Amino acid sequence: MQAYVPGEQPTGGTYLKLNTNENPYPPPPALLDRVRDACSAELRLYPDPEARAVRQRMAALFGVRPEQTMVGNGSDELLGILMRSFVDPDDVVAYAHPTYSYYQQLVQTQGGRSVRVDYPDDYALPEDELVAANAKLTLLVNPNAPSGTLLAQDRVAALARRVRGLLVVDEAYVDFADGGAIPLLADAANLVVVRTMSKSYSLAGMRLGMAFAHADLMTGMAKVKDHYNVNRLSLLAAEAALDHIDDMRRNATRIVATRTWLTAQLRHLGFFVWDSAANFVLCRRSEPSAQAIYAALKERRILVRHFATPRLQDCLRITVGTDEQAAAVVAALADIVRA
Numbered sequence: 001m002q003a004y005v006p007g008e009q010p011t012g013g014t015y016l017k018l019n020t021n022e023n024p025y026p027p028p029p030a031l032l033d034r035v036r037d038a039c040s041a042e043l044r045l046y047p048d049p050e051a052r053a054v055r056q057r058m059a060a061l062f063g064v065r066p067e068q069t070m071v072g073n074g075s076d077e078l079l080g081i082l083m084r085s086f087v088d089p090d091d092v093v094a095y096a097h098p099t100y101s102y103y104q105q106l107v108q109t110q111g112g113r114s115v116r117v118d119y120p121d122d123y124a125l126p127e128d129e130l131v132a133a134n135a136k137l138t139l140l141v142n143p144n145a146p147s148g149t150l151l152a153q154d155r156v157a158a159l160a161r162r163v164r165g166l167l168v169v170d171e172a173y174v175d176f177a178d179g180g181a182i183p184l185l186a187d188a189a190n191l192v193v194v195r196t197m198s199k200s201y202s203l204a205g206m207r208l209g210m211a212f213a214h215a216d217l218m219t220g221m222a223k224v225k226d227h228y229n230v231n232r233l234s235l236l237a238a239e240a241a242l243d244h245i246d247d248m249r250r251n252a253t254r255i256v257a258t259r260t261w262l263t264a265q266l267r268h269l270g271f272f273v274w275d276s277a278a279n280f281v282l283c284r285r286s287e288p289s290a291q292a293i294y295a296a297l298k299e300r301r302i303l304v305r306h307f308a309t310p311r312l313q314d315c316l317r318i319t320v321g322t323d324e325q326a327a328a329v330v331a332a333l334a335d336i337v338r339a
């Protein structure tokens, strides 16, 4: 088994960090105040194992019942809980590839079998092949990572109807897109929607994920969840983030505007850029090589993501930062490709 390799988290020096899709804008001041206030003797107490305050807010905001929600230590934990709940040895887990590569380790850990169906170059979802895999669990990242491409909601609904087992829609980036599968839960008892506060909510450091599904699925998943899975400070941060959800939406709107500009600039420099509905763009170029561009950017203390896999080796994934950060990476790329 190969370990998952997360994007670089540099410790020394200052980098313009456009490699792991963090949000360039800080969380709301009121959230930081609440977390600071909670740094008290109360930390000797365990957190609420049922995360009731957060789940009530999730239910009210997203139009579901609290029994249909779960909070995780990042959405990675929720994905792990899904695997532990529903995947036995040799069970098939299907997903289109390239996508979030951590799925491979999550499936392997359970002794499951990954069936990876290739996305075509335009990243249109190969729905028939996915359905034909007859999987216990089908995973869909929407918008997809690293392509940023979006599958329309009616297609997600159709896929939920067609797959034999559960459909898990990983919506880590959905706040930068139009849509979202939570409204489909009313008609799809086999659907699980997973979201994260790491990207749009500017809380990657707090490790917060949210899951939504039929209450019966949640009851099963709760059996394999660590009881105190989310710490006191993170729970408070999640409450505050949902209380101030308009801040998140404002920041997402700014990032979408910067994404439009960045995409146009990259195309102007001769990159092929897939249309992105996320807070990153995937771009391709053969000369100079993506690896060489990655290295030249790093020399200029700009970090982007390069995946040394056959399908992605000529691509770079660039997180959309602020306008100034986008201008800085475009200026550096212009220098590099002209040289």
Ligand SMILES: Cc1ncc(COP(=O)(O)O)c(C=O)c1O
Pocket (backbone or CB within 6 Å): 020, 021, 073, 074, 075, 076, 077, 100, 141, 145, 170, 172, 195, 196, 197, 198, 204, 207, 208, 209
């Ligand atoms: C598609 C996708 N799902 C899940 C995650 C994990 O996010 P979290 O920080 O909530 O664990 C990521 C993180 O990059 C992601 O890209």
